[in-house]
Structure formats: structure tokens, C-alpha cells
Amino acid sequence: MNSQLDSYDLRLLAAVQQDARTPQNELGEAVNLSTAAVNRRLKRLGEEGVIERYTAVIAPDAVGYGLTIIATVEVESEQIDQLDATRRSFTVCPHVQQCYYTAGEWDFVLVFVVQHMEQYNELTRKLFFGNANVKRFKTLVAMSRDKVGSTLPIGEN
Amino acid sequence: MNSQLDSYDLRLLAAVQQDARTPQNELGEAVNLSTAAVNRRLKRLGEEGVIERYTAVIAPDAVGYGLTIIATVEVESEQIDQLDATRRSFTVCPHVQQCYYTAGEWDFVLVFVVQHMEQYNELTRKLFFGNANVKRFKTLVAMSRDKVGSTLPIGEN
DNA sequence: ACATAAACGCAATATTTTTGCGATCCACTC
DNA sequence: GAGTGGATCGCAAAAATATTGCGTTTATGT
Missing domain, CATH: 1.10.10.10 (Winged helix-like DNA-binding domain superfamily/Winged helix DNA-binding domain)
Incomplete structure (x- = not known):
């Protein structure tokens, strides 16, 4: 690029x-x-890849995904194989809308989009409890999505 | 809708x-x-608003925004006036790409897009230290953006 | 079964995107 | 300082795509 x-x-x-x-x-x-x-x-x-893609932004409520949840995750091992496997398990999940690998108190930040709590519950079983490399995680339930998207501050500064 | x-x-x-x-x-x-x-x-x-808008997704690196940072924020008072003022100060900031108001250990989760650390530093001064209603906040620096966007799992489940 | 409203397909029309071409503008060489 | 090559431009034609009128079909409620 x-x-x-x-x-x-x-x-x-x-x-x-x-x-x-x-x-x-x-x-x-x-x-x-x-x-x-x-x-x-x-x-x-x-x-050139400056524009990655064109997309329609869809209202989550309209298609039944009324619940947004943010989870922070700490892993057991940051050895590359384990880390990549864990990372991949997150990114391939359709309900994981966003996944960041982070430095700081947590190793991953995930944004989930689900239909209801039970669905998130199932996902934690699969992605977190079902993964020996996940040491602990914390859940934040979004009460409102005040600003969302991928907009960049172009020409702002 | x-x-x-x-x-x-x-x-x-x-x-x-x-x-x-x-x-x-x-x-x-x-x-x-x-x-x-x-x-x-x-x-x-x-x-009907099911499709909210059409947008081009731009590569952050290509326009100089190589640094993504996630911050969690706890507020002092959840009194509605204060809360809304704080919320608004976040959402109007162009460098705040996403803002969620959450239940759980933190009250807000913010995703920042900045050019470099110093820029984030300035933003914390303005948005956090400069706001008496912000009790404490924590910063997570994204080392990789493994999955981003607003894609919903339509027809996945 | 029947009336009504909503949605369809086809085909004409309108709009938008894409491309050929000659002109222009730089940066570099001789 | 004229000449050359490459990149970008605007204009206008051509191609592709989106939109709409209209008659028909499909679904829904009585």
C-alpha cells in the first residue's frame, strides 16, 4: 500500500x-x-486498498440482533500457536463483530452481536470456557450503542 | 421501524x-x-431504516490513523444530565470511532482511532481528565485489529 | 369465491459509471 | 532551455446500472 x-x-x-x-x-x-x-x-x-470495501450498514434491531456485548479476555499463554488459535476462534465466529488483540490489562477485546443473552451464554461456553487458553474474561453489556461504525476522522486534524 | x-x-x-x-x-x-x-x-x-446507510470502509493506515485504542471509563455520577453530557463529549469527538454505554464493571467503552500515542494522550486530557464526571478510565492499546466493522450475522443462525 | 393491496416481471427510460482520446502539466535528461 | 516520458486532466461517447410505468400475478382478509 x-x-x-x-x-x-x-x-x-x-x-x-x-x-x-x-x-x-x-x-x-x-x-x-x-x-x-x-x-x-x-x-x-x-x-491500492485505501478503500477496503463498500458496505451497507444494517440496523441490528431490524434483523433481530438487539443485544451488543463487549468482552475482555485474558489468555493463559501468549505462545504464538496458542495465541493464533485463540484469535482465530474469535474471528471466525459470525457473532463476533470485532476483535482486537491488545496490550494492557487484557489480551483481547471482543464485540459481540447477539439476539439475546442466552445466545451470548452459549458463545461463552464455546469460545471461553471451551478454550483452555482463556484464563479469564469479563462481560460488559451495552445498554446503548451511542456511536458505532468504522468512520475515520479524515480532514479533522 | x-x-x-x-x-x-x-x-x-x-x-x-x-x-x-x-x-x-x-x-x-x-x-x-x-x-x-x-x-x-x-x-x-x-x-424503513433497515439499511442505515452505505459507506466506504477506509484503511486506517492509509490515512495516517495507524493506532487504535480502546478505553473503558467509569463515571462519577449517572445522573441523567451529567451522563448525557459525558456521553455527548465522547460521541462528538471525531477520534472516538465507537462509544458504548455499558452495564458491568465500566460505564463506557470507547474505541479511539489516532495517529500516534501523543494524540491519544491529548484526548485523555480533554475527555477524561478534563471531565469531573469521569472517575477513572483504563487504556488498552490495540496491537492488531483482527476483525473490525459492523457486519451482522445474517442468515448464520 | 371475491375484492383489495402488495409485489412481481418486462421493457422503456433515466441516471451513473466507465473509457477512448487529445491536451496539459511536471520532473527529469541532455 | 528544448525534448521526453509519465501521470492526470476534461470532454464526450459508450457501457453499465438503476429506476419507473404498466399490465399481471400473488397473497390476504371478508
């Missing part, structure tokens, strides 16, 4: 991050480029 | 969540609907 981004790129990124369906001619007006130039830049940004 | 989603809706949601740029005729083939029907369903799902 090379490439230094110029001011046009950054403004385009900020815009498509906000709304990926803004037509390229509107983007062009906004940043003062032709539609074609916008198109080519977006294509390049995609190929 | 009324509406119960049928099997078509769910499959469309799963698809556009995966890749929002899949043409509607391809979606139609995949789920066995005409392009027009796909179009009308997606439009309806958008209007």
Missing part, C-alpha cells in the same frame, strides 16, 4: 465514507474535479 | 452488507428476483 494521498483523495475519501452512494458527478462538483477524474481516483484508491 | 423481513430481504441484506456495489441484476440472479424487484426492496429497506 504505497501512494501518498493528495487533498482531492482525502476529500473524496471523507465523502464516500460518509455516503458511498453519492454520484461521482456530485463528488466532482464538491471537490472541483470532473466526473471522470473522480471515477479514476476512486478506482485507484480501491485498487 | 416496522416490517418483518422475508427470506429475500435477508439474503439481499446479507449480500449488500458484504459488498454494497454488487449490481442489482446480479443480486437478482443470486436470490431469484428480477432487477426491478431487487431495486424496490432495497429502496424500501433503506426507507
Whole structure:
């Protein structure tokens, strides 16, 4: 992933991050480029991996996933094999929306999306109690999702 | 947000969540609907708020935000005014990518995206030390972002 | 069985994206 | 300081995609 981004790129990124369906001619007006130039830049940004993907954000409630839970996990061994196996068990689980490997009091932070508590309970059995490398974990239940997403502060600072 | 989603809706949601740029005729083939029907369903799902928005996911590294940090926060008072003010101070900060209000050992979980430690340091001054309602907080530094995003497990279970 | 509303497919239309082409702008060489 | 190569541009044509009118079908409630 090379490439230094110029001011046009950054403004385009900020815009498509906000709304990926803004037509390229509107983007062009906004940043003062032709539609074609916008198109080519977006294509390049995609190929370079600057834009990882385009996605529709779906309301969790609407599809039955009304419960968000955050778990912190400490592992027994940070030996690479064990660690990777544990990490993988987390990332492949569809209900694990996010997984961070962290330095600090805990080794992993996980964000779960589930339909109800019982479902989370089952997941803890499988992912935590069922994994000898998980030493301990702690659960935080989200009462509100005040801000979510993957938005980056482009052009903020 | 009324509406119960049928099997078509769910499959469309799963698809556009995966890749929002899949043409509607391809979606139609995949789920066995005409392009027009796909179009009308997606439009309806958008209007109903089931699809919250369309967005481009940008690689943090590519725009200089190479550091992800997770912070847990305990507040002094959960009195509604104070709580809301604190919550708001978090959510309006562009570097706070995510903010959850939680039950459990901590009251808030925040995900920060920053360029370097010093930037996080400044943010703690402003958001935590500068807020009398923040009793204590803890910082976890992400060494790797193993799974990120807002993907929901549609049709997984 | 029947009326009504909702959703469908087809095909025309509108919008958006993509590309060919010549022009322009730099950075570098000679 | 003119010449060359590469990158990017804008314009306009072409291709792809999204949207809509319309007649038909399907589901629902009486």
C-alpha cells in the first residue's frame, strides 16, 4: 500500500465514507474535479486498498440482533500457536463483530452481536470456557450503542 | 421501524452488507428476483431504516490513523444530565470511532482511532481528565485489529 | 369465491459509471 | 532551455446500472 494521498483523495475519501452512494458527478462538483477524474481516483484508491470495501450498514434491531456485548479476555499463554488459535476462534465466529488483540490489562477485546443473552451464554461456553487458553474474561453489556461504525476522522486534524 | 423481513430481504441484506456495489441484476440472479424487484426492496429497506446507510470502509493506515485504542471509563455520577453530557463529549469527538454505554464493571467503552500515542494522550486530557464526571478510565492499546466493522450475522443462525 | 393491496416481471427510460482520446502539466535528461 | 516520458486532466461517447410505468400475478382478509 504505497501512494501518498493528495487533498482531492482525502476529500473524496471523507465523502464516500460518509455516503458511498453519492454520484461521482456530485463528488466532482464538491471537490472541483470532473466526473471522470473522480471515477479514476476512486478506482485507484480501491485498487491500492485505501478503500477496503463498500458496505451497507444494517440496523441490528431490524434483523433481530438487539443485544451488543463487549468482552475482555485474558489468555493463559501468549505462545504464538496458542495465541493464533485463540484469535482465530474469535474471528471466525459470525457473532463476533470485532476483535482486537491488545496490550494492557487484557489480551483481547471482543464485540459481540447477539439476539439475546442466552445466545451470548452459549458463545461463552464455546469460545471461553471451551478454550483452555482463556484464563479469564469479563462481560460488559451495552445498554446503548451511542456511536458505532468504522468512520475515520479524515480532514479533522 | 416496522416490517418483518422475508427470506429475500435477508439474503439481499446479507449480500449488500458484504459488498454494497454488487449490481442489482446480479443480486437478482443470486436470490431469484428480477432487477426491478431487487431495486424496490432495497429502496424500501433503506426507507424503513433497515439499511442505515452505505459507506466506504477506509484503511486506517492509509490515512495516517495507524493506532487504535480502546478505553473503558467509569463515571462519577449517572445522573441523567451529567451522563448525557459525558456521553455527548465522547460521541462528538471525531477520534472516538465507537462509544458504548455499558452495564458491568465500566460505564463506557470507547474505541479511539489516532495517529500516534501523543494524540491519544491529548484526548485523555480533554475527555477524561478534563471531565469531573469521569472517575477513572483504563487504556488498552490495540496491537492488531483482527476483525473490525459492523457486519451482522445474517442468515448464520 | 371475491375484492383489495402488495409485489412481481418486462421493457422503456433515466441516471451513473466507465473509457477512448487529445491536451496539459511536471520532473527529469541532455 | 528544448525534448521526453509519465501521470492526470476534461470532454464526450459508450457501457453499465438503476429506476419507473404498466399490465399481471400473488397473497390476504371478508
